[in-house]
Amino acid sequence: MGLRSLGIALASTVALIALPVVAPPPALAADANLSQGRTAASSSTENAATPAAAAVDGDTGTRWSSAATDDQWLQVDLGATASISQVVLNWEAAYATDYKIQVSPDGGSWSDLRTVTGGDGGTDTLTVSGQGRYVRMQGIHRATPWGYSLWEFQVFGTPGTTQPAACSTANSAQGKTASASSTENAGTPASAAFDGDDSTRWSSQAADPQWLRVDLGSSQDICKIDLNWEAAYGKDFQLQASADGQNWSNLKTVTGATGGRASYDVSGTGRYVRVLGTARATSWGYSLWEFAVHTTSGGTGGPIQGGGDLGPNVIVVDPSTPNLQQKFDQVFAQQESAQFGSGRYQFLLKPGTYNGINAQLGFYTSISGLGLNPDDTQINGDITVDAGWFNGNATQNFWRSAENLAITPSNGTDRWAVAQAAPFRRIHVKGGLNLAPNGYGWASGGYIADSKIDGTVGPYSQQQWYTRDSSVGGWTNGVWNMTFTGVQGAPATNFDTGPYTTLDTTPISREKPFLYLDGTTYKVFVPAKRTNARGVSWPANAGTSLPLDQFYVVKPGATAATINQALAQGLNLLFTPGVYHLDQTIDVTRSNTVVLGLGLATLVPDGGIDAMHVADVDGVRLAGFLIDAGATRSDTLLRIGPAGAAADHSANPTTMQDVFIRIGGAGPGLATNSVVINSDDVVVDHTWIWRADHGEGVGWETNRADYGLVVNGDDVLTTGLFVEHFNKYDVLWNGERGRTIFFQNEKAYDAPNAAAITHDGIVGYAAYKVADAVNVHEAWGLGSYCNYTSDPSIVQRHGFQVPVKSGIKLHSIQVISLGGKGQYAHVVNDTGAPTSGTDTIPSKITQFP
Numbered sequence: 001m002g003l004r005s006l007g008i009a010l011a012s013t014v015a016l017i018a019l020p021v022v023a024p025p026p027a028l029a030a031d032a033n034l035s036q037g038r039t040a041a042s043s044s045t046e047n048a049a050t051p052a053a054a055a056v057d058g059d060t061g062t063r064w065s066s067a068a069t070d071d072q073w074l075q076v077d078l079g080a081t082a083s084i085s086q087v088v089l090n091w092e093a094a095y096a097t098d099y100k101i102q103v104s105p106d107g108g109s110w111s112d113l114r115t116v117t118g119g120d121g122g123t124d125t126l127t128v129s130g131q132g133r134y135v136r137m138q139g140i141h142r143a144t145p146w147g148y149s150l151w152e153f154q155v156f157g158t159p160g161t162t163q164p165a166a167c168s169t170a171n172s173a174q175g176k177t178a179s180a181s182s183t184e185n186a187g188t189p190a191s192a193a194f195d196g197d198d199s200t201r202w203s204s205q206a207a208d209p210q211w212l213r214v215d216l217g218s219s220q221d222i223c224k225i226d227l228n229w230e231a232a233y234g235k236d237f238q239l240q241a242s243a244d245g246q247n248w249s250n251l252k253t254v255t256g257a258t259g260g261r262a263s264y265d266v267s268g269t270g271r272y273v274r275v276l277g278t279a280r281a282t283s284w285g286y287s288l289w290e291f292a293v294h295t296t297s298g299g300t301g302g303p304i305q306g307g308g309d310l311g312p313n314v315i316v317v318d319p320s321t322p323n324l325q326q327k328f329d330q331v332f333a334q335q336e337s338a339q340f341g342s343g344r345y346q347f348l349l350k351p352g353t354y355n356g357i358n359a360q361l362g363f364y365t366s367i368s369g370l371g372l373n374p375d376d377t378q379i380n381g382d383i384t385v386d387a388g389w390f391n392g393n394a395t396q397n398f399w400r401s402a403e404n405l406a407i408t409p410s411n412g413t414d415r416w417a418v419a420q421a422a423p424f425r426r427i428h429v430k431g432g433l434n435l436a437p438n439g440y441g442w443a444s445g446g447y448i449a450d451s452k453i454d455g456t457v458g459p460y461s462q463q464q465w466y467t468r469d470s471s472v473g474g475w476t477n478g479v480w481n482m483t484f485t486g487v488q489g490a491p492a493t494n495f496d497t498g499p500y501t502t503l504d505t506t507p508i509s510r511e512k513p514f515l516y517l518d519g520t521t522y523k524v525f526v527p528a529k530r531t532n533a534r535g536v537s538w539p540a541n542a543g544t545s546l547p548l549d550q551f552y553v554v555k556p557g558a559t560a561a562t563i564n565q566a567l568a569q570g571l572n573l574l575f576t577p578g579v580y581h582l583d584q585t586i587d588v589t590r591s592n593t594v595v596l597g598l599g600l601a602t603l604v605p606d607g608g609i610d611a612m613h614v615a616d617v618d619g620v621r622l623a624g625f626l627i628d629a630g631a632t633r634s635d636t637l638l639r640i641g642p643a644g645a646a647a648d649h650s651a652n653p654t655t656m657q658d659v660f661i662r663i664g665g666a667g668p669g670l671a672t673n674s675v676v677i678n679s680d681d682v683v684v685d686h687t688w689i690w691r692a693d694h695g696e697g698v699g700w701e702t703n704r705a706d707y708g709l710v711v712n713g714d715d716v717l718t719t720g721l722f723v724e725h726f727n728k729y730d731v732l733w734n735g736e737r738g739r740t741i742f743f744q745n746e747k748a749y750d751a752p753n754a755a756a757i758t759h760d761g762i763v764g765y766a767a768y769k770v771a772d773a774v775n776v777h778e779a780w781g782l783g784s785y786c787n788y789t790s791d792p793s794i795v796q797r798h799g800f801q802v803p804v805k806s807g808i809k810l811h812s813i814q815v816i817s818l819g820g821k822g823q824y825a826h827v828v829n830d831t832g833a834p835t836s837g838t839d840t841i842p843s844k845i846t847q848f849p
Contacts, residue, residue, distance in 0.1 A: 031085050035135070035155035039077040042066060046147055055153040063092050063617030066139070066147035069255050069700075074153055074200030075136030081105065084113070084135060084157040084557070087126045092149035095121035097394030098140035099148075102176045104130030105559040109581040109606050110136070112342050115557060119143070129312040130557030132140070155403065167223035167265075171493070173214040173273065173293035174820060179841075180204060181211045184285055201230050204277075204285035212291060219243060221341075221561075222251065222273060224294035227261045228286035233259030236279035243564060243587045246642070248274070249609060257281075269561040269584070274317060304566040307549035310348075311556065313577035313599060316370075318350040323730040328359045335362030339391040339396065340666040340695050344577030346599035349377050349405060357381035358410070361400045363387075364600040366624075369405030370517040372525065373539045374428045374452075377405040379649040385418050392441035393460075395419050399689070401475050401599050402427060403657065404514050413455065418761045419444045420688040420744075421626075421660045425512060427451040427539065431475075436460035438599075447686050450511050450536050462784060466720045468685075468741035469506055469533045480814065480842055483781030485719065486534040493812075496846045501781040501812040505532040508683055508717055511543075511659040513596050515574070522548040524574070526594060526621060529653070546572065546594065554601075560584035567593065575601035575625055583609045591617040591653075597625030600660075608632035616645035616679050619652040626660045629669030629705070631697075637661055637671050641713060649681040650715065657685045664703025667690030673707045674726075675681065680713045684778045686720035691750045693725050699748045700727070710736050720744075723767075725749065728759075739781040743768060747786045747796065747822075763825075764796030776807035783814050783842075786835075789823030795834075798826040804849055814842040 005111035012260040026311060040052035044067040054062035056076050066072035089102050098117045102110040104246045113135075114130040121143065133484035135155045139148045173194050180190035184203040192200040194214055204210040208792050225239050236255045240248040251266040251273075274295050277286045310316070315331070317324055342365045359367055359382050369377030383402050389396040394417040405427040407414050413432035420444065436443050440461045448457075448467040456474035459465055471488035478499030479525050484490035486506040493502045511527035529545040543781055553565035556578035563573065563586055570590060577599025583606055588595060595612075603625060605611040611627045611634065618803030620640075627637045638661065640654060656675075663669040674689045677737035688709040692698050708723040708730040723730040725748040747768040751757045757764050767784035770777050802808050813832075815824040820838030827833075828848045835843050 001087040015812065022769055031153050031156040031158060034084075034157055034159065035076045035153065038079060040064075040074065041077075042074045044147070048807050049272070049463040050149070050559075051683060055150045057126060058152070060090060060151045063149055063151045064153070065094060065149035066091070068142075068145060070139060070141055072134070072148050073136050074148070074150060074155065075134055075241040075656040077156060078133050078135065078155065079586050081131055081133050081521050082157050082159045084130050084132065084155060086156040087114070087128055087135065088152070088156070089124045089126075089137065089150060089434065090152040091121045091123070091124070092151055092816045093140070094144045094146035095119060095147040096139050096141065096148050097143045097232055097380035100138045101126060101128060102136050102138055103130045103557040104136070105557070107133050110138075111556045111579060111581060114694045115342065121274075127312070128129065132557040140143055142534055160624070161720060167292065167294050167296060170845045171292040172220060172295045174618045176217060177215045177561055179213055181209070182285075188287070197289070198228065198289045201289045203230070203232060203287035205771045206280075206283060206285045208280060209276060209278050210286050211274050211276045212286070213245070214223060214287060214293065215245070216273065216293065216295075217270055219269055219271045220295040222266055222268050222270060222293060223296050224265055225273070225602065226252070226261070226290070226292035227275065227288060228261050228290040228641055229259040230289055231259070232280070232282045232284035232287040233257065234242070234275070234277040234279070234286050235281040237277045239266060240737045241274055242272040242273050242274075243270055243585070244504075244613075245272045247585050247610060247613065249584050249679045250607065251756065256595045261615055269564065273774040303569055304552055304562060304571060306551050306553070307547075308553045310553060310598070311576035311578070313344055313775045314346045314348060315554075316348045316350065319352040319354050325357060328357070331365060332360040332362050335365050336360075338363050339398070342579050344579065344599045344601060346577050348515070349482065349670055351376040351437070353378045353380065357382045358384055360386070360442070361402070363399050366401040366403070366492050366599050367405070368403040368514065371404065372516050372518075372541060373831070374404050374426055375406045376792070377836050378408070379405060380408045380754045381410050382414050384415050385422070387417055387441060388511075392437050394437040394441060394443040397422060397658070401425070401600075401624075404516070404537055413458075417443055419448075420445050420690070422446065423658050423686055425450055426514070429453040429455070429497065434460070434461045435465065444633045449686070450538070452536055453588055464744050466781070468719055469509055469530075469537065479783055480816065481744065481783045485741050488535050495844070496690060505534045506719065507532060507739065508653070509533045509685065509719070510653075510683065511537050511619050513594055514559055515596070518545070524548070524551065524572070524594060524596060548574070551594070554580070556580070560586060572596070574598070577601055579604060581606050582609065582611060583607060586612045587615075588620055589615040589617070594617040594621045595625070596621070596623050598707070600624075600626050602626045602628050604628045605630045605637065606632070609636055610639060611637045612639070614640045614654060614679070616641040616647050618649050618654070620654040621657075622655065622659050623657040624659070626662060628666055629663040629703075631670065633670035633672065636673040636676045640675075640676045640677045640682055643678055643712070645678040645680070645713060647680065649679060653681040653683050654679060655683045655685060656687060659687055661687070661689040663691045663705040664697045665695030666697070668697030669703045673710055674705060675708070676710045676712065678712045681715045682713055684716070684718040684721065688722040689724070690710065691725040691727070691748065698750070700748075700752055700756070707732055715736075721796065727784060728765045729769045730765075731768045733769065733774065736774060737776045738774075739777070742780060743779065743782040745784040745799075746786070747784065749787050749789045751788055751794060753791045757794070760840050762797045762813060764798075766798060766801035768800045770808065772803050774803060774808070775805055777802065778809045780811045782810065784818065785816045785818050786822040786824060787818040792796050792821045794822040796798070796824050798829055798832075800828040801826055802828065802848070804829070805823045810845075811849040812846065813848060814844040816840060816842045
């Protein structure tokens, strides 16, 4: 956010801090040693006498030791997916001070189970919770000049309820529907490769690339593929699987093939299987006598079970919990400055009264009450966000949340000094609320919804804020853009002379789903849609309750294949706090599916896949998670509805709430599109779509992402839309009758020069572009800021670009040059005064046209 670049150096020095002791249950005595005698591997060995196998042989007189560098690892293959409860490391004198315990379904993509810092050697007994086949110790820092050395590495837990199913000898593809990119002639159709006849064949045209695919009829676990090539064979090709025939995951990449008969062991799930040829061995096309697909005879061990515990990173407390303040303090000590760390935590407070508590929230930390109403969980104390870690600058206080409880502040006013992606939902503050940091340094939020603040809200140094469907006892001031809809007690609109834009009601809203306790039973409440809402939704609480056993409770180590299997069974998803690497796109295909995250659960698409697709169906709820782009470019991180979607969802729209997108910052990330909405009637209620301007993996091309939000669907509403720093349009709106209430934007700091962002004779891509063909569009409370640090001489043509038509209306629009680092020539199209100088004074238009 504004002037955030001043803190980059500090933010990049975040150090590892030991995990808090939150007393998860110990491993059950019945849990078995799953690692002993299993296959082990390592990044290196000191010599032939210290192999990886020596750490899993059950003999404390033998050991593994590595080369003398920090980045070394030891892993064990458990032989099948298992539930892991405990890891025990018996260190030799050469131990690790800092390391991670990680789990993987395939030995390639890893999720953190535990991070240890400040280790002192000896025996480390670590309680963990996760699922996977492979477990490893990933060294970070050594304690001695030697490498890492372990007498024993033991993994305890329970194996899967069934053994891995055998790979069937039957050809699951035979006789199934086939298609191809091309055929040489009518005598070589795609179906000939799946007819079980070695004398008929498919052949393609003589060009690269070409593909041949088969529809298995339902999703299958694929374990082996046989190819029988004719003389015109593929030299380089990929074997791929897909759930929908459109989005493909690689099962195997083959280079330098020699034709003839070949079998490939693979592992993946999909309904569609294809061979994608990328390089031919001859001047002819590709030609296959037969293409056989083998699947597991027993599936993945039966249906996925719903419900269960909430995993290791959810901390459930009640008023009698001992050392409760210490638990908050321990997590805060780790998370206060861990802006791009892997820790994720959710505090859940059972109904009751909590006295003398100050819950300070750092990065990736959420706190929620477990009552059906906020007043069921009463804190006589504070929930605090401040900016001491960043010298009183709150412009980087991202990724945290508070929800569904009541606060009686200890000194009468609670402090919530946040930036983007920090929602304050369903809170009753029995006092005032201060949105600025101690000392009134810069702040750049923010979002409040469905909340009552009995006293006065003081934004003070907050640059902008959006408040929806709430009540406030008063509002003291604003800097640039304070927008209100459906807020009792909100100040009147004064945008011509001040910062306020106020609408009496919110046209369409539906509150975020939330977890609560019905007696001792966990349920998820799914609020109903409201139209022209004003004030909070509670205690009336219109909506439905779903028991937890209708949710697959996703925990660190879960695979995308298992997640998709759960969805296919009709389960909803509850992502517990953690970082989840995906090797398949998560496909949400059932109407009314709930995908809910706790503790900023984070999805990372690997290998260039998209993270999530939602079908063109009614009533999907997406809420409370972060999608973090992977190092290989994704086309679209989140897609709602396929291209061409046209169904009417006005009675039951899909909602996207507190779903955040990040490209770069935690490491290199790439995506062409961040969010694409093709379905009609979608409601986006609070999102921050951010191409990183600081952190790791940041640069004009290093974390390139052309588009933030692309809206192709009709009748889409966004409330609380934050989109920043994209290489081209931050928002591109192609659908009809779209509406936006509150928009905050910064243009990309790192545009190298004016030429890099010049298009169609225009310098700079508009922050918010409504396509020329659109006839009806309306928006309120819009702001775009420039901070061109790489080339302060850039003069951007305008912040907003829209067609001039009677149905296009913008209200309360402004552009701002932050400290003179670049300027705007106009506000909307060629209308509005230019910005100038270094005084950070807005150029405003009350209404356009």
